[in-house]
Amino acid sequence: MQIPRMPAGFDAAKLGEVLDGRWADVRVQVRETLRDTELPPGDGLDVDSHRKLILDQLHRLAASGIPRLGFPGEYGGKGDTGGSVISLEMLAGNLSLMVKGGVQWGLFGGAVVALGTERHHSRYLEPIMNMELPGCFAMTETGHGSDVQSLRTTATYDPDSEEFVVHSPHESARKDYIGNAARDGRMAVVFAQLHTAGQDHGVHALMVPIRDENGHPLPGVHISDCGHKAGLNGVDNGRILFDRVRVPREALLNRYGDVEPDGTYRSPIEGRNKRFFTMLGTLIRGRISVAGTAGSATKLALEIALRYGDTRRQFENPGTGDETPVLDYLGHQRKLLPALATTFALHFAQEELVSTLHDLHNAEEHDERAQRELESRAAGIKAVTTWHASRTIQTCREACGGAGYLSENQLPQLKADTDVFTTFEGDNTVLLQLVAKGLLTYYRDQFDDLGTLGLARYVADQFVGTVIERTAARRLVQRLVDAAPGRDDEDEIFDRGWQLRLFEDREKHVLDALARRLRRATGGDADPFEVFNNAQDHVLRAARVHVDRVVLEAFVAGIERCADPDMASVLERLCDLYVLSNIEEDRGWFLEHERIGTRRSKAVTEAVNTLCQQIRPHAVSLVEAFGIPRQWLTAPIATGAESARQEAQRAHDRPRD
Amino acid sequence: MQIPRMPAGFDAAKLGEVLDGRWADVRVQVRETLRDTELPPGDGLDVDSHRKLILDQLHRLAASGIPRLGFPGEYGGKGDTGGSVISLEMLAGNLSLMVKGGVQWGLFGGAVVALGTERHHSRYLEPIMNMELPGCFAMTETGHGSDVQSLRTTATYDPDSEEFVVHSPHESARKDYIGNAARDGRMAVVFAQLHTAGQDHGVHALMVPIRDENGHPLPGVHISDCGHKAGLNGVDNGRILFDRVRVPREALLNRYGDVEPDGTYRSPIEGRNKRFFTMLGTLIRGRISVAGTAGSATKLALEIALRYGDTRRQFENPGTGDETPVLDYLGHQRKLLPALATTFALHFAQEELVSTLHDLHNAEEHDERAQRELESRAAGIKAVTTWHASRTIQTCREACGGAGYLSENQLPQLKADTDVFTTFEGDNTVLLQLVAKGLLTYYRDQFDDLGTLGLARYVADQFVGTVIERTAARRLVQRLVDAAPGRDDEDEIFDRGWQLRLFEDREKHVLDALARRLRRATGGDADPFEVFNNAQDHVLRAARVHVDRVVLEAFVAGIERCADPDMASVLERLCDLYVLSNIEEDRGWFLEHERIGTRRSKAVTEAVNTLCQQIRPHAVSLVEAFGIPRQWLTAPIATGAESARQEAQRAHDRPRD
Incomplete structure (x- = not known):
């Protein structure tokens, strides 16, 4: 090969x-x-x-x-x-x-x-x-986190006083996990079901003061503390229960829905669902920030583990008499280097996501379709990036052994702090399900009744609409795919076109099969909840492979933007490692669906090993290039203590060297 | 099916x-x-x-x-x-x-x-x-953890005073991560290289006082604190540096090696390597305890997550109008129930391991071979169980969303405390490598020079010696394997004999291929370190599939011991889920090596889904049966708070129900 x-x-x-x-x-x-x-x-x-x-x-x-x-x-x-x-x-x-x-x-x-x-x-x-x-941003309640549409806090308009009455009818309706609530917050944006003139208009947000200028909770506002958490203990998360708290009519954040003094409700958006998703869509930046931060934390963890692995030695190589740096072991490389390559891939995907957010925000005209696509992309990349962070930081901890367990070496705090990222700003599983539902709308012709599968609202909103639409570097990707060699050449696993085609093909096949499966199952008097639930593993997988394709295209586009051929060729190898380790992990599917043969499957494993060994000498430089601010790198094992010890031992072992 | x-x-x-x-x-x-x-x-x-x-x-x-x-x-x-x-x-x-x-x-x-x-x-x-x-148990040093044979602390005998001088020549030689050292320990068993009469006899242990009766460090004993850790902060881990500390000759723990007053060294065991491994082998109980505790912690975490998943509801089922318990979602079941089944499997494997330890300890005659086999088994099961714990407790945290991030719900502490289990009492990767080396000795005829591959010492000690030797319920396993149906029947994936044969076959194939690969590569002037290192992923895999087989046999033996047919049939389904989810995860290999076809591979995935749905109604009873002491279950979400909230919400939503 x-x-x-x-x-x-x-x-x-x-x-x-x-x-x-x-x-x-x-x-x-x-x-x-x-x-x-x-x-x-x-x-x-x-x-x-x-x-x-x-x-x-x-x-x-x-x-x-x-x-x-x-x-x-x-x-x-x-x-x-x-x-x-x-x-x-x-x-x-x-x-x-x-x-x-x-x-x-x-x-x-x-x-x-x-x-x-x-x-x-x-x-x-x-x-x-x-x-x-x-x-505070008081959205989540004790009883409803993922299902924001079912929040139980109410804001009922009283035309006599021209005020809203904000109320939590029971403990499930209590605002929970609210940052800034336990100690410092003076005011909260409170999400509540808006009632006026006997009608319920769905979730809206209001500005509600919660503490006076001395920091004491206001009358009717009952605040408690979420207490100690796995991490992020510098953030004062708390719970807020409202007992018929009155705020003026103008407290309503009224861009997407307003109440006139007499209680008449008006909104520029028709349809409760559409209004809700539009409002939620404007808050997408938080989710994108979490993905970005998860990426940064992963880079920092990898820098610590790679610097340590580069200097830490264990077990003598009988051939040389020297102890071996642990990063020279293939097993150690396999723990850290595919994770490093994936971190590069996600870096470019995140950059593209931020760019799209920025451009849409500054666009002259509002592009509804592009906005929905951005939301889907943000959901998918947030899920994949935060899981990658959890897994990689855990691996980095283990790769540093006992030293990785000491707080002074930062990995415990990084792990504990980022751990909640997989479930806040949208639970990852729920987010992937959203992504898949968006993709399924492409198949809407094939379904009699989309509502029962929970797909109707996506179609109504023309959520995404086409499948396997190239997301970045469209022309380049097409050119690479077209130029990809046939099936017989073993070296083609390094051909970017072949790789792109394989990812596209996987996505299309998984989605096609899912749509067929759901359509078959919805016939007759099948319970639609059961139909969808029985296929949930398939649904989540469809989203996952979609995101993998989006990430790969972003990586390819990032390399294309890189003018320096040396830099580009470094990135090309990392991209190979990203793709091939992804294929290796998923080779069960590729083989099951005869997308690759057994010989090629084994070649992929061999290629991952070789790439790890190729990249190993550059590992520290590569992770440094992310430019994590030096203030954040304090772990003694990554800043000289380990190499000083190795020197001292060597000087002692061979005093006359 | x-x-x-x-x-x-x-x-x-x-x-x-x-x-x-x-x-x-x-x-x-x-x-x-x-x-x-x-x-x-x-x-x-x-x-x-x-x-x-x-x-x-x-x-x-x-x-x-x-x-x-x-x-x-x-x-x-x-x-x-x-x-x-x-x-x-x-x-x-x-x-x-x-x-x-x-x-x-x-x-x-x-x-x-x-x-x-x-x-x-x-x-x-x-x-x-x-x-x-x-x-304290002062073995690990800052510079040497996994490689205990290379410890740098010295104990040099001085015949004039009939004392040993215990000394740490540099910072790498400092004892590190030592429990009980930072605050409470008065004495330590110190592992050091024993020097007497100008000769080095390898690692031995001595009783060394480290603090006086007022708790002050003794002269020459420099103790520092490892400080805050990811978890286990009730344990005072510390570092000890010895500056020419003198202890009497009798301080040497002298069962396997002694020094006479004149400095003459005597040992009942010839050979430095054999002595070292014999001494280490007697300390196996700690490793077995860690595996047991990891198992218990996993059970507790699963009990919390399953109880919460059983009561927590999210998203309305449009068919019924009720909100759906999250454990009814297939995706949620797939997170928790295969992990539950694996926890059952490891429970029986651990029981068998403890039994073997106990019986060998009480045997009239010392059985060297059985002892080596126990050590290998302990290493493998410790690695697999602690990784399972880390992964499962993490999954349980995520399955509880924000509630799982709060310390009051116990999962953060369980995760943080158990996290070090994968790297202490033997780093898991190093342990699996040990297991594989033991298995490779079966192939010793095929190698010209075992020493260069680091295998010699295992062969010399007749470490394991046969491959695919049944470990439990030997006759039963043989009977089941013999009775397994041929390759054509789709239902056979539920046949225990077929499953056992598949696990055996996988182990044998992976090992055979590894031995062949190493033999091929060692020809000529290949660097033996490189040869072994290039195959390290294969080496680790060999150990892993060996342990999987041992665990399955222990599960089968445990079911066989169960006299009550109802209980046995509950365990049979859990065993199916354990086996089939293991096959599903590894189906890349099974397909790559044509051990299963694509149709059967898909049938396995379908079977895992069906088993999850079958087991779901019993999930809480199953996890309760482990009998974790009730004192340890304090998480509000698992002890009534969540169900009380669901009741209150329902009463409010439908006051006239």
Whole structure:
């Protein structure tokens, strides 16, 4: 087998420029700010001190001006949506700060921007940006997290006083896991079922004060503390129960639905479902930020594990008499290097996602279809990236042995802090199901009754509409696919066109089969819930392979943008490792469906091994190129302690060397 | 496809008796003790208070007499080796206590029993059992963890004073991660290279006092603190550096090697390697305890997630108007139920392992071969069980969403505490490599030079010697395999004989191919390190599939022991789910090697889905049957809070129901 080779050496700084991408200026700016501002993550502090520390840091971050990036220019912001996501993900070494900042500026501030109108913007945005008004995003309830449409908090309009009455009728309706609620929040954007004139208009959001200026809860607002969590203990998550709390009519964030003084309801969007999904869609930035931050945290964890693996030695090589660096072991490489390649792939997918968000946000005309596509993409990439983070950070911990278990080496905190990413801002399983339902709408002709499968609302909204639509570098991908060799050449597993075609083909086949299966099963008097549920593993898989294809195309597009041929060829090898380790992991399916034969399947495993060995000498440079701010790299095992020990031992073992 | 059915209902208490097994009396006794003794795990305490709490609890546990189980009868113990392992694993709800107890009685006490002689036993065992003498097991060093043979601490005999001088020549030689060292230990069993009369005799252990009676470090003993860890913060792990510390000649634990007053070295075992492995082999109980505890912690995590999944509802079923319990979703079942089935399988494998340990320990004659086999089995099952624990507890956390991230719901602590199990008491990857090397000795005729592959020492010791030797229920397994149907019947995937044959065949094929590959590669002037390293993924896989077969045979044997046909048929379905989900996960290999065809491969996936749905109604009863002590189940979501909320919401939604 002819395996393409890595360049003998390359300039990590140059690769860093390629990776910095479209928001290189923001990355450089944040790196500089972080160089001058100590923001220790507060590991080991008790909960109270940790929360206090992070609140102080939030004020300092506000003073730096960075949080203004994402707010509209006319209210003192910078109007740089993409930059705001990038700047947040760069806080990966202090995830309590990132999440608390995300709550304040992304979720709370973002909801006021997206769902409010001028009267809210002019009043609240400046104090939100400068942290005079710490706030909460009170959506999730104890009884309803994934199913936001079924929230139980009510906001009932009282025309006599021209007020809304916000109420939690029982414990399930209590707002739960709300960041900034337990300690610091003064106001909350509260999501509630809007009732007026005897009618229920579905979920809307209102500005509800929750604490007075001394920090005491207001009358009727019962706040409790979620207490200690697995991680993110610098964030004060709490629970809020409303006992008939009155707010003025103007508290309603009224961009997508308003109530007139007499109680008449008006909305620019017809249809409860469409209104709900439109409102939710404007809040997509939070989900994209979580994906970005999960990616950054993964890079930091990999940097620690790879630096350690590069210097840590264990077991003598009888041939040389030297102890072997653990990263020289194939088993160790296989733990870390395919994960590194996937991290590169997801980096480019994330960059593309942020770009699309930014461009849609700044577009002259609202493109409904593109917006729905962005939401689907964001859901899928968030799920895949956060699972990748959980798995990879866990692997990095194990790859560092006992040292990886010590808090001083950062991996425990990274693992604990990122762990919730797979279930907050959308539970990953629920998100993948959303993605699949969107893809299934392509097959709408094949179904008699879409409603029963829960697909109707996607079709009505023309959610996605076409299957296997190229997402990036469309022409390039087509050219590569067209030029791909036939089935007989073993080397073709390194052919990008062959790889792209294989991913496309997998997606199409899984989706086609799913649609056929659902159609068959819906005949007769089958219970539609059961039909869909019996195929849930298939549904989730369809979404997963779709995302894998989207990610690969983004990687290919990223390489195409890279002008320097040396850098491009480094990225090509990482892309090979990403693709081939993905195929290897899924070779059960490829073989089952006769997409590859047994000989080629074995060749893929061999190729993954060879690529690992090729990339191994460059592993540390590659991970450095991500440019994680140096403030975040504090683990002694990754910053010299281990290599100093190895030196000392060697000096002792061979004093006359 | 004809799928065998679960019984409509069964008696969970009866199943509990089956699972309690050979040490049912110990389990009952420990459950009773735990009912009367509050031992809260100390979540949320600061490190100092946590350590103090756990030390107090250790004294109370000592007072209960339970730790005496594993010590010899003639010194006040109960001589029940198996019972001591079982009793330790039952502390799964307070893992700091389990680990600190494991250090004190299992590792420290166990080393004194196994490596010491009468003079040590009569002096130290009583104060070890009653906690008057808290101690450490000082083996691992900063520079050498997995490679114990290369430890750098030295113990040099000085015939003039008849003392040993214990010394750490540099920082890599510092003892590290040592439990009981940072705060409480008074004495340590220190592993060091023994030098006498100018010769190095390899690793031996000595009793070295480290603190005086006021708790101050003794002269020359430099102790530091490992600080905060991911979990197990009730255990005071520390580092010890010895600066020419002198201990009397009698401090040497001299069962396998002694130094006479004039400095002459004597050992009953010839050969440095054999002596080293014999000494290490006597310490196997710690590894077996870790596997048992990982299993218990997994059961507790599954009980929390399954109880929550059974009551938690999300999304309305349009057909019924009710919200759906999340465990009714196939995707949720697939997360938890194959993991539950695997937990049953590993339960029986662990029971068998403990039984073998116990019987060998009590055997009249020492059976060297059986001992080596036990060590291999222990290594493999420890690796597989602790990885299963890490993965399953992580899955349980995610399956509980935000609630699973709150410390009050126990999963964060369970995850953090068990996380180190995959790398302590033997790094899992290193352990699997050991298992594989043992298996490869069967092929010794095929190699010219075993030494270069690191196999020589196993062959010399007749480590394992035969491949695919049945490990449990030998005759039954043979009968089932012989009666297995041919290849054409689709239902045969439920035939136990077919399943057993498939697992055997996989193991044999992977091993045969590995041996061939290594033999081919060792020809000529190939670098033997490279040869072995290039095949490391294959090596690890060989061990893994070997362990899978051993586990399946243990499950089959456990079912055979079960006299009640109803209970047996419940276990049969769990065994099916264990086997078929294992095959599904590995179907890439089975297809690649044409062990199953594409049609059968798809049938396996379908069967896993059906089994999940069959088992789902019984999930809570099944996990309850493990009999985890009720003291350990405190998560509000698993003890009524969630069902109370569901009731309240329903009462509010339909007041007139």
